[in-house]
Amino acid sequence: MENTMDVVKLYDYLHTIPELGFEEVKTAEFLAQELEKLGYKVTRNIGKTGVIGEIIGTEPGPTVLARADMDALPFVDAQGQHYANHSCGHDAHCSMLLVAAANVVGKIKKGKLRVLFQPGEETLRGALAVIRDGIIDDVDIALGMHVRPIQDIPDGTMSPAVCHASSTFVTIDVEGKGCHGARPHLGVNAVEAAVLIANALMALKLNPALAWSCKVTGIKGGYVAPNIIPDKAQMIIDARAQTNELMDELMTKLTRAAQGAAAALGATAKVTTPGGIIPAAEYNQELTDEVAECIKEVVGADKCMPIIINPGGEDFHYFVRKFPKIKAAYFGVGAGVTPGLHAQDMHLNKNSLHNGAEVMTKMILKIMG
Template identity: 35%
Template sequence: MIEEKMKQVFEHMHANPELSNEEYRTTDYIYDFLESEGFKPVRFKNITGLYCDMGNFDPGTTVIGVRADIDALWQEVDGVQQANHSCGHDAHTSMVIGTMLKLKGHEKLESAGVRFIFQPAEEVGTGALSVADEGVIERMDYFIGVHLRPEEEALSGVASPSIEHGAASSLEFRIVGDDAHGARPHLNHNAIEVGTDIVGMLSKIHINPTVPSSVKMTRFLSGGKSLNIIPGSAECGIDMRSQTNEQMEKLKDRVSDILENIEKLYDVSIEDVNYSGIVASESHQDAIGLLRKSIVDVLGEERCIDPIITSGGDDFHFYTVKYPELKGAMLGLGCGLKPGLHHPYMTFDHDALKNGTDILYQAVLNVE
């Protein structure tokens, strides 16, 4: 019965994806579904998404949080640009709701509280901090997330007690200068040549080689239809990756130094500088231990794999960075996912969702 309801939730969300911060119908659907099952969901006040409490929240009781992300990606599928659940958030939501259904009436709820959070806007990296601003994190002692993993990280039928994501940061900016006639290159600095020098300087950033990191130009728009005009301006974007937050700060400092020196060297302005991104994981060992025990209880020792280290990112880790005392970690679920996350035709073994639900359920029971 529970598996049928999980399937119902998954199929609805998969067929009705919504983009980050636009999850209005998704929020309504989850709210109505939970209410029909006898729960008392609460919508967030200032953002899309919702949360739902079960159990005892009296002072002194332990409170466990479980998080599902609810937004979809925007990508081309069969030649059409559309919202698409190719990152598994529909699966995460169905597993978390399945966990709630399994917990109904359990005696564990007499001595502990469980807060289920359905978070918006994970794909743009702003949802976790927005949820934190709603004031629903402070009461929690543990916080557990879950994410499907691709085959190269975890085969179907196994699970990992943590996903150690890296930090990711994007930098947008404009090179601002004057255009010049193609016959008079001495009258300006060609923004394309300026951008080429930036690319070259980025390749010469050298920081601790034992910590995986990368930095590269990923957007450069300059020039127009008239090929006899030397462009003075350009729109640029840089992608930065690092396995640690400390290393990311060093990358940002080096990139900022490069842009400042470019301004002086070429007498151009670097304007509209905008950083955005997500932090690297800072998982708590107690939460990792909790998930490891829960995986072993459900799947057996041989199907509990080591923590997964990946250069991908997830904004779940903002919670543990913002609240260092919060015991947080993400469950990595092997499910035969291929060809990869964010691929428009991503597929996975739906039967693995039961494993994820059972592990999350067991994790709640295992919290002391």
């Protein structure tokens, strides 16, 4: 079947129907119907609002997951009205993947292709939701992509790998003992313990050759009355590390520092990560090399950029974290994203989306054709 889909027209349409995570009803239904028209076996409501489409080849081979995220971001306008906008380019990802899905129809020989339009990436719970629905268990190879801002790579170029960091929000609940401000020796000041913890965290040491960071982004406690020694305080920490091993080490040292600093004053510190820990990227080198080859074929060797080290998080990496047998690759599409991802007035060069659709098409056919 010849591809009659146009990535720019698809993008223009999807851009007009931005929906927040797990509310992508119109987007999902549109994509489901397009996949059905192409002859895919479609299943709706995966991970609440996600969609998968499958094509099975005639010969045995790997199960290949090609994934795009669907959700938009929440904003508030000058009048105080809440609205959604595609400021992370997930509409671009859906357009590129749908075109690739159309391009490969009739050409899949080996294995099973599973096209996934994933909900809720920005909530960082979307990948976990589709995992819970059991559609990742049998996956051998996972392919993903993301448009890149001008800060990363120039418009029209591509990178074979976007190496996201592991990231998490840590909550530290500090427990002391309240008492009268005139008799502080009878209590344990939880706010003072939190300050000591903050200082201990700023003295943490990890291998400086690797990228990591640990920032106190909130402390609250006290304010009951100026003459009451506060018994409780809570801290929020934004922690990131380039690899999963480094994140494990950071969490161990952070927990020890928090508990030790609290104990120095007779307080306790409970360290939790209520939103979980987003895994770092773990890519298969061979597959990444193949992506680089496809990029060179599509945009030329001079426009194939080095891998991108990115301190941001991406829930795609739960797939490999939960199923280590999966070989993954995830490429960056230089699309002149300006002023940057997550900017309220984000815009991109739609014409560069052809490149992403082409590379995804070539990768699928390289593995399955």
